Each structure stands twice: as C-alpha cells, then as structure tokens.
Amino acid sequence: MKSICFYFQVHQPFRLKTYRFFDMGVDHYYYDEFQNKSIAQRIAEKCYLPTNKLMLDLIKKHGKKFNIAYSISGLALEQFEKYTPEVIESFKTLAASGNVEFLAETYAHSLASLRSKDEFKRQVELHSKKIEELFGQKPVTFRNTELIYSDAIGETVAEMGYKTILTEGAKHVLGWKSPNFVYRHATVSDLKVLLKNYRLSDDIAFRFSDQGWNEWPLTAEKYIQWLKDIDKEQPLVNLFMDYETFGEHQWKDTGIFDFMKSLPAKVFAETGYTFAKPKDIARKLEPVDTIHVPNPISWADEERDLTAWLGNEMQDEAFEKLYSAEEKIKVCNDEEIMRDWNYLQASDHFYYMCTKWFSDGDVHRYFNPYPSPYEAFINYMNVLSDFFIRVDEKCEGIDFDAIKEKAKEFGETVKEKAEDAGAKAKTKAKEKLDDVKDYSLDDIVKMSNAKVKELIKSVDMEELAHVMKDARDDVRDKVIPNMTKTAKKQFENIEKEIKKVKKSDLKEFKNKIESELKNLWKK
Secondary structure, X not given: OEXXXXXXXXXXXXXXXXXXXXXXXXXXXXXXXXXHHHHHHHHHHHHHHHHXXXXXXXXXXXXXXXXXXXXXXXXXXXXXXXHOHHHHHHHHHHHHOOOEEEOEOOOOOEOHHHOOHHHHHHHXXXXXXXXXXXHOOOOOEEEOHHHOEOHHHHHHHHHOOOOEEEEEOOHHHHOOOOOOOEEEXXXXXXXXXXXXXXXXXXXXXXXXXXXXXXOOOOOHHXXXXXXXXXXXXXXXXXXXXXXXXXXXXXXHHHOHHHHHHHHHHHHHHHOOEEEOOHHHHHHHOOOOEEEOOOOOEOOOOOOOOOOOOOOOHHHHHHHHHHHOOHHXXXXXXXXXXXXXXXXXXXXXXXXXXXXXXXXXXHHHHOOOOOOOHHHHHHHHHHHHXXXXXXXXXXXXXXXXXHHHHHHHHHHHHHHHHHHHHHHHHHHHHHHHHHOXXXXXXXXXXXXXXXXXXXXXXXXXXXXXXXXXXXXXXXXHHHHHHHOOHHHHHHHHHHHHHOOOOXXXXXXXXXHXXXXXXXXXXXX
8 A cells, every 4th residue: 555644844933023232131022922923823714723624524534544744843832822722722633533643843943953962852852742741642753843854863863762754855865766765864774764755745835826837727636647657666655845835825715725625535536545644654664775865955945955044144143143052051940041042943033034035035035024134134133132141141150161071070970980881791791691602593683783794794695595594584584684785685596596405514504604603792
C-alpha cells in the first residue's frame, strides 16, 4: 500500500508593537496586543476552525484510512489559549480521534538549531511537554522550524531520541533521486528522513488560486492523475504545507475547501494510496539510501536555503546580537525574561528583515507588519536594546567568570570520572569474556557494529556465506546490514549459486569464523 503523508505547520508569532528609541528603559512590554489578537481571531475564523472541522469530518467518513500530522509552535498554542481557546478544543477533538500525529519542534519556532545546541534542546523539550500536556501525545517525530535541516541538526535531533525527521526535498540535495522514498541520515543510520515533494505540495499551497498558472484551475481529478503518474516503485508522497493554506492563503471562494473535501475519496477510489502519519510511515518503510546535507536547507523560497532569515547584514547583526545574551539569560531565572527570550527568538522577526523583493517578494510581504525590512530591523533592535538592559539589571552582581570556571571544573571532573568508569568497565568486561572458553556464531548479536564490520573483513566471503545459510535470523540480521555495498553484492551472488557442502568442510568454515570472533572479543 502506497502512502500520502499530509503534514501541516501551524504557527503565529507574537508581533512587536512600534517601539521607539525613547521607549527604552520606560516600556518593557513589546507586543502589539491588538494586532496579535485580531490576527489570531481572524485566522481562527477563516482557517483553523473550519479546516479542523473539515479534517474531523474526513476522519469520521474514512476512518483509519485518513491520517494527518501537525506541528504547532508553542507561541501559536499560547495565542490560542489566550485569544481563541475554541481552536485548542478543536485540536483536542482531532487528537482524540487517533488519526492525528503531533510533531515536535522548537517552542519559539526559532533558529536556535543554527546557533545553540543547548537552547535548541531546551525549546524542543519545552514544546514536547506542552504538546503532551494539551493533547496527551508525546511527540516521536521531529520537524524543525521551516523544515530547516542539515547533517549536524539531524545528529542533535537523534541525540534527543527522535527516530524520524521531516525536511525539504531540495533538488540541489537530491539530484536525480526522488523525494518519494524514505532516506536515512548521513551518519546516524537509525534516523529516518522524510522529504517534502515540493512540486505537489506547492501546487496546493501556492499555485492553487493562481489564474496565470497553466494548470489552473486545479481539480481533484487532475491532482489524482498526477499521483497516478508517479512511478509505482515509489511508495510515498509527502505533502507538507502551512495550515493557513486553507482559508487564509487560499481563500474559501477559490474552492480550496471543496478540493480538500473531495480529494481523499477519489484517492481511495482511483489509486493505491492511503493517508498515513509520519511515525507509521517510518515504522513501515525502510530507507533506500542516505541523504547528505552538509549545509542547512529549508522549505523557503526558490533557493531552499537560509537566506529568507539570514541573508543580509541586518538579519545577521540582529541574530548575533540576540544570541549574545544567552549565557546571561540562563542565569537570570526570571519568568518575564524567559517569556520575552522565547518570543524574541521567533524566526518571523528575521523574516520581516528580508530584502528579497523579487520572485519571492509576495510571500515575504504576507503577514508582515512593517512597511520595509529596514523598519523591521530598527524596531527589533530597539526592543532588543531594552531587553538587554533588563537582563543586565537582573544579572547585576553575578560573577560570570566564576560561573564559567566552575562549569569548566565540573565538566573536567565529569569527563575524568566518565573516562575512569569507562576504562574500568572495559577491563571488567574483557576479564569476563576472557574467562569464556567457547565463542559461537550466536555471540555475534552481542558485538558492536564496528566489531562485526571488522569480522566481515577478516573472513573469507564464500565461507561466511556457507555458514550464514544455516545461521539464526538475528545473526544474519546483525551481519548482513554491516556489509559494505560491494561485500553485500558479493555475498548475495555467492548465496544464489551456493551448493551443498560437506559437513566436515562446513564445520571447518564455522571454526575459522568463531576463532576470528574470539580474537575480536579479546581486543
């Protein structure tokens, strides 16, 4: 069964009010209460409430065959709780259906993953707790702000225990490969990567109402045909988009709700697809290859890079200035300071400073409260200046050099203890293993992957193929995945042509491998 993964981003920032130089040191509340409330209520009426109702109706109609996923930022959740509690209730109703997965992300919808691992982890943990508190789900799939991803970010996400991450199927990263498969992280083999099919996603999210588009109007029948045209060997289509696509970016009178209402039934009737949650796709499908992303990518603009947020001197200066306060803020331990720290990290503030007024200009103007990027920069820096004054006041009298020295000493002590404990454990394990006289093939499952790879290199492939033929399934599952591509191909060719061998020869092969196994155990 082939799968469609519908994932929706839900986010609204706390927009800043006009904050002038003379407000510094006088006014410490930075947010445009009227604008934040009116926008939240408007989008709730046009998008969140009617679209949630539509999704719930589709779940009731199609049952287990229709599943969707959301990532809702902590800032959006706070605004829903404050201005539109009925939106929270409608998401709770969706959560109760069992057909909805809530993903983890940064609480502030921030760019912390690009600057501070500690802050990034803090926000993800804070967000995960909020989701579990509201919807009774502990997120197991991760989606970074604006699908920002790189190999380094993937490693950090894996450290936090996540096994699946979503990102953009950027052409300059994929090359000839298709986004319609599951991939694995470049070095963390158990982190699965789901890639957005940007053409089919953007046909709905951006081009649906564009009358200058040569495929307008987009109908469910036309879209179904595009799904049918996908190679049958490709098991997955990831449709990732802003939730505001429905009713806000694409107004109701464009027919977007009618399109979404009719799409699932036609998918089920005319194709082999069903709608699945990211966690179920990751559980069902194995990666076909690794994906290597040395430089961060995102789903923004034609470039699919970071230039929407960090593409000019204003953005870079604001970004560096903001995170220069991180160390002090951690020590402050002040509730209002932490609130503002979260709110000021929202990626939107940097997005408003973008000067890309060409092919993507309309996108950058949407929801932008400033007449120009320059005014966005000045306003943000005025707020930041006052924020830093407050942080300094809260931290007055704190000896940061002493804190740094203590942290360094503590880190060195922990490192020494860890190294000592590791050495003792290794010695004890070696002594215990040395006492064991016999090593069998079954012991392979207890070995590290590195040791298994070493074992494969040290034995004859033909002898190994003979021995593996009658080995336990868990032994084969440990050995074969640790082969190089070349070795695996050689192994498979030998297995195809393998003939019955004398018991004495098989025993000899087995003894050789077990002898090498013993040598490796003692290293």
